[in-house]
Amino acid sequence: MDxxxxxxxxTAILGGTGLYALLPRGMSGSRRIGAGLTLLALLLLLPxxxxxxxxxxxxxxxxxxxxxxxxxxxxxxxRNPFYCALWFAVVLLCTAGLFLLAGAQFLAAATVIVYAxxxxxxxxxxxxxxxxQGLASYxxxxxxxxxxxxxxxxxxxxxxxxxxxxxxxxxxxxxxxSSVGVLPTKxxxxxxxxxQSPTAHVQSGDEAPPxxxxxxxxxxxxxLIGVEAVGTLLLVALVGAAVIAxxxxxxxxxxxxx
Amino acid sequence: xxxxxxxxxxxNLLNNYLILGGLLFGIGMLGFIARRNLIVIFLSVEMMLQxxxxxxxxxxxxxxxxxGQVFTIFILAVAAAEAAIAMALILMLYRxxxxxxxxxxxxxxxxxxxxxxxxxxxxxxxxxxRREYPRLTPAGIEPQANGGYCNATGSPVxxxxxxxxxxxx
Numbered sequence: 001m002d003x004x005x006x007x008x009x010x011t012a013i014l015g016g017t018g019l020y021a022l023l024p025r026g027m028s029g030s031r032r033i034g035a036g037l038t039l040l041a042l043l044l045l046l047p048x049x050x051x052x053x054x055x056x057x058x059x060x061x062x063x064x065x066x067x068x069x070x071x072x073x074x075x076x077x078x079r080n081p082f083y084c085a086l087w088f089a090v091v092l093l094c095t096a097g098l099f100l101l102a103g104a105q106f107l108a109a110a111t112v113i114v115y116a117x118x119x120x121x122x123x124x125x126x127x128x129x130x131x132x133q134g135l136a137s138y139x140x141x142x143x144x145x146x147x148x149x150x151x152x153x154x155x156x157x158x159x160x161x162x163x164x165x166x167x168x169x170x171x172x173x174x175x176x177x178s179s180v181g182v183l184p185t186k187x188x189x190x191x192x193x194x195x196q197s198p199t200a201h202v203q204s205g206d207e208a209p210p211x212x213x214x215x216x217x218x219x220x221x222x223x224l225i226g227v228e229a230v231g232t233l234l235l236v237a238l239v240g241a242a243v244i245a246x247x248x249x250x251x252x253x254x255x256x257x258x
Numbered sequence: 259x260x261x262x263x264x265x266x267x268x269x270n271l272l273n274n275y276l277i278l279g280g281l282l283f284g285i286g287m288l289g290f291i292a293r294r295n296l297i298v299i300f301l302s303v304e305m306m307l308q309x310x311x312x313x314x315x316x317x318x319x320x321x322x323x324x325x326g327q328v329f330t331i332f333i334l335a336v337a338a339a340e341a342a343i344a345m346a347l348i349l350m351l352y353r354x355x356x357x358x359x360x361x362x363x364x365x366x367x368x369x370x371x372x373x374x375x376x377x378x379x380x381x382x383x384x385x386x387x388r389r390e391y392p393r394l395t396p397a398g399i400e401p402q403a404n405g406g407y408c409n410a411t412g413s414p415v416x417x418x419x420x421x422x423x424x425x426x427x
């Protein structure tokens with residue numbers, strides 16, 4: 001077995017055992033062991049992430065990525081659903097930071113505004129409306145913890161292994177001096193960008209429009225049907241949610257929910 | 259996109275973001291399968307969508323076009339619509355059974371699967387049982403149930419007499 005495969009196997013076994021111990025199964029002592037094992041697996045995952053070339057970007061990426069994964073694990077393993085929602089807010093903020101790092105400024109703002117600001121708050125309202133007093137028994141139980149952990153960890157391990165092997169193959173090809181590796185190089189990217197730019201036929205000057213303007217142009221010039229379909233979908237969802245959630249009063253005063 | 263000497267190594271960024279997005283998707287899948295609270299199941303679905311959004315944005319940056327970000331905007335809108343419907347449905351299900359447990363609805367499972375039965379429910383941990391909600395010290399005039407209020411000495415004052423006394427003050 002290759003060293004990369006062995007490393008990923010060890011990471012998967014450690015992470016899987018840690019996640020299995022962290023899931024709410026009613027034993028409080030195993031939570032610390034689970035946390036330690038999961039953190040160890042996270043440390044073993046770090047070598048797979050490569051440097052981004054710019055030191056500040058690499059530092060920010062590592063911080064945000066570690067915080068995202070910690071928040072994600074805490075989301076699914078918290079016993080109080082309120083805490084799950086709050087940890088998910090951490091995940092959303094870190095994802096917004098990662099969007100910023102990748103140059104998607106509008107998406108970073110939209111994630112914070114729509115996801116963390118609207119969807120999460122609606123979810124918290126529902127948690128407060130529908131939660132029993134104190135902790136419920138179903139929050140302390142997990143459905144098939146071993147099978148669920150095994151399935152998810154196998155999938156994560158296979159995904160990571162495929163990606164790491166693809167990058168290693170590309171490195172080997174580039175090291176052998178071939179001009180075209182598995183992934184295209186930076187020079188051809190410029191050519192691709194000029195060719196595929198959706199606004200190339202619009203702008204003639206050297207100064208590029210701002211980011212949101214370019215995104216808007218791409219959205220409404222190239223994906224107009226999708227935009228209209230999504231708008232219709234939102235309208236239908238609005239009407240549907242209003243119909244589903246209201247109690248209907250019959251004429252004789254008895255209330256009937258849909 | 260300016261300053262060529264300090265450009266981010268885009269293939270490495272793609273690699274990093276893809277691994278991170280895959281891990282986020284896997285953790286979301288674990289939460290979706292394993293947890294029994296409807297709210298946490300929905301949160302795991304949203305986490306899977308966030309993982310996919312990360313990979314889309316990474317590909318958009320890598321190929322230097324806008325398609326990935328446009329599709330992420332679509333995912334955002336669809337997630338908002340899904341959240342509205344899911345919250346409405348969860349509220350309806352809660353009204354039917356009084357609980358957010360998904361196991362109560364296990365009549366919807368496949369017919370050849372055994373039913374899920376809780377043979378032992380774990381006891382809540384001591385620090386969770388001691389949770390009390392905060393109590394505020396009473397301040398000011400305490401309102402009565404019928405709309406009047408008590409005056410400073412604690413004896414109840416009805417609304418009509420209060421209206422007569424207020425112009426005299």
